[in-house]
Amino acid sequence: MGKLDAFSEIIERQTPASNLTWLRVGGPVDVARPRSEKELADLLKACRADGVEARALGDGSNLLIPDDGSARLAVRLSEPAFGRLELDSPRIVAGAGVKLGRLATAAASAGLAGVEGLIGVPGEVGAGVALNVSTHDVSIGQWVESARVVGYDGEPRDMSHDDFVFGYRGVAFTNAIVVSVTFRLDPDSPEELAKRLQKIWIARKKQIPELLDGEGVARMFKNPIGQNAAELVDAINYRGVAVGGAKVSDSDPNLVVVKRGCSHKDVQRLLDAIQTEARERLGVELERELENW
Ligand SMILES: Cc1cc2nc3c(=O)[nH]c(=O)nc-3n(C[C@H](O)[C@H](O)[C@H](O)COP(=O)(O)OP(=O)(O)OC[C@H]3O[C@@H](n4cnc5c(N)ncnc54)[C@H](O)[C@@H]3O)c2cc1C
Numbered sequence: 207m208g209k210l211d212a213f214s215e216i217i218e219r220q221t222p223a224s225n226l227t228w229l230r231v232g233g234p235v236d237v238a239r240p241r242s243e244k245e246l247a248d249l250l251k252a253c254r255a256d257g258v259e260a261r262a263l264g265d266g267s268n269l270l271i272p273d274d275g276s277a278r279l280a281v282r283l284s285e286p287a288f289g290r291l292e293l294d295s296p297r298i299v300a301g302a303g304v305k306l307g308r309l310a311t312a313a314a315s316a317g318l319a320g321v322e323g324l325i326g327v328p329g330e331v332g333a334g335v336a337l338n339v340s341t342h343d344v345s346i347g348q349w350v351e352s353a354r355v356v357g358y359d360g361e362p363r364d365m366s367h368d369d370f371v372f373g374y375r376g377v378a379f380t381n382a383i384v385v386s387v388t389f390r391l392d393p394d395s396p397e398e399l400a401k402r403l404q405k406i407w408i409a410r411k412k413q414i415p416e417l418l419d420g421e422g423v424a425r426m427f428k429n430p431i432g433q434n435a436a437e438l439v440d441a442i443n444y445r446g447v448a449v450g451g452a453k454v455s456d457s458d459p460n461l462v463v464v465k466r467g468c469s470h471k472d473v474q475r476l477l478d479a480i481q482t483e484a485r486e487r488l489g490v491e492l493e494r495e496l497e498n499w
Pocket of ligand 1: 228261262263264265266267268269283302327328329330331332333334336337338339340341382383384385423424425461497
């Protein structure tokens, strides 16, 4: 009997990937939903002891799961203990499971500026900080004062801003699960912030109509330094191009949208083809943003 058997109450076996990721592609995954930091730490220790690879799963907006599923145990911080938002102006403490949109609106209504540009960015605070989500207006890392994390070895620890390396989409942060984050923001007028929030939200929805149509969607590539991935995909004429059920978005060529019946392979083949063309025709190495499990 393995140590993980003690956690059967919080582990859902063979959950379809369609319920876990924005792309809704891929096979089943085992998902654990710990109810407290202590349970998370004990779960990760049990994974170590049993030789099972655990990996944090957020809202699944940046993940591609293989057609035959993933051998990893996905650890989903979706229980109430990880969904709290506490205001202590000019700080906000957010659980890892809080959606970025909720953080942006809560901060704006409390008259705190900084993270309003995250409205409309898919995902949760935990992954947002681990990946340092950014837009034209904001990079989440710049507002992080500290964070509570649990290492994949099951050891909790506190991290200060300087313990992170907030690079462009891809903090060196794969050895721990973020549990909660303290943001220190700038006081501002709630009325002004509400207007700004609305403007950003409208612009974002216009830019990505697929979000309104409820299609499976994901971002494909990181912007190479000084360049824009969407423009590069356009330059090799891949806007609207489809491989099987996976298609480059007509509205934003750095998005892949999928139709029902699309497979992991279709998405892979499309991304491979774009990377090859970009290399051969433009001499550019497009690095994937979408993470393959
Ligand atoms: C339509 C669309 C638009 C997008 N626009 C932007 C944009 O403007 N800017 C931008 O930066 N990104 C953008 N993205 C990408 C996506 O929003 C981010 O990558 C987001 O951070 C993913 O969050 P998630 O909760 O969905 O994470 P997931 O996809 O579930 O996981 C992503 C990674 O984070 C890790 N992770 C998850 N939770 C935790 C945790 N608690 N602690 C540590 N690691 C964790 C996972 O293990 C995985 O490695 C966009 C995606 C889509 C689909």
